[in-house]
């Protein structure tokens with residue numbers, strides 16, 4: 109008998125499970141709006157031209173080899189990643205108060221950050237995450253040793269931000285707790301605070317409660333089409349001189365999903381603290397996966413360091429963001445045309461990859477069964493998976509689900 113006979117079948121991941129169900133559906137009209145990955149108008153995955161160019165350069169460079177990277181990855185990659193999100197004129201960088209370590213995309217960066225905080229954070233070892241949030245946050249932090257609690261974020265009535273609720277919950281948190289903030293394009297709701305609201309949030313975090321902000325930046329440039337606009341909130345918190353943790357992912361904005369390339373930064377008070385924090389981050393990483401992979405970070409380093417490649421990337425990135433924004437308009441117009449009951453303004457107002465439609469579980473199940481549309485049961489659709497061809501099908505499905 110197997111020593112593992114007692115092992116129970118685990119449920120599918122609620123997001124990745126959608127793709128499993130989608131793959132099993134033989135109907136050719138099926139549409140996958142579950143997973144958060146960009147698709148072209150033709151419904152195909154996209155490898156950016158600038159990424160292909162960088163790969164060709166890497167391939168042609170015969171001086172390159174397959175040696176291990178250091179524990180914290182490619183030094184240039186770390187430097188350029190910090191500059192990309194904090195701005196090249198960032199005072200904290202000049203003061204050597206920023207340590208950045210290459211990690212396994214956004215998820216790995218969050219996980220390394222969690223384990224570091226669990227061992228070394230001097231404040232309250234609890235992290236407040238928005239309700240709702242990307243489901244993996246609720247697993248990453250407890251497994252990394254930091255318990256999660258939630259703060260109010262989304263108001264189902266307005267399909268916008270519950271600002272009052274959020275402020276109240278942050279005020280009620282123990283002083284010194286950690287608070288997870290989506291840098292932009294909140295997943296799954298597509299709802300971000302306004303600049304004025306960010307300022308209110310920052311004051312509670314900094315002046316009232318001395319909370320540690322931990323930013324998750326998975327969509328820089330992908331939300332608005334501008335790298336600087338999408339980094340605005342993070343920069344407000346770094347430029348006030350306080351401490352910040354920050355996870356960055358290149359999955360979406362460079363389309364490097366499977367290459368697993370990202371970075372964790374700690375912005376701390378004092379260059380000496382930064383040096384010691386880096387030494388301890390190495391002790392978290394070494395027994396976890398020893399050192400990060402080379403290929404994706406080498407691509408990113410080339411693109412960020414080369415003026416022409418960088419400019420080309422910005423154009424391609426804006427192209428992806430613009431296509432998503434145009435899908436929002438097309439879907440909104442299609443529902444208006446059908447005179448679908450309800451207010452659908454939030455399709456236009458929410459930003460980033462997702463629309464939090466407000467459709468409930470029964471309606472989603474109906475749309476999957478009758479229209480072969482695959483999406484998460486919380487009513488979230490990936491706008492990046494939509495195309496001009498599939499908008500009418502989705503609009504028909506939504507219309508028929510709500511009437």
Ligand code: PLP
Nearest residue numbers: 144213214215242295326357359
């Ligand atoms: N954080 C958020 C909010 C996300 O939406 C995602 C991806 O969907 C991630 C982090 C991490 O993605 P990855 O590990 O692929 O970089």
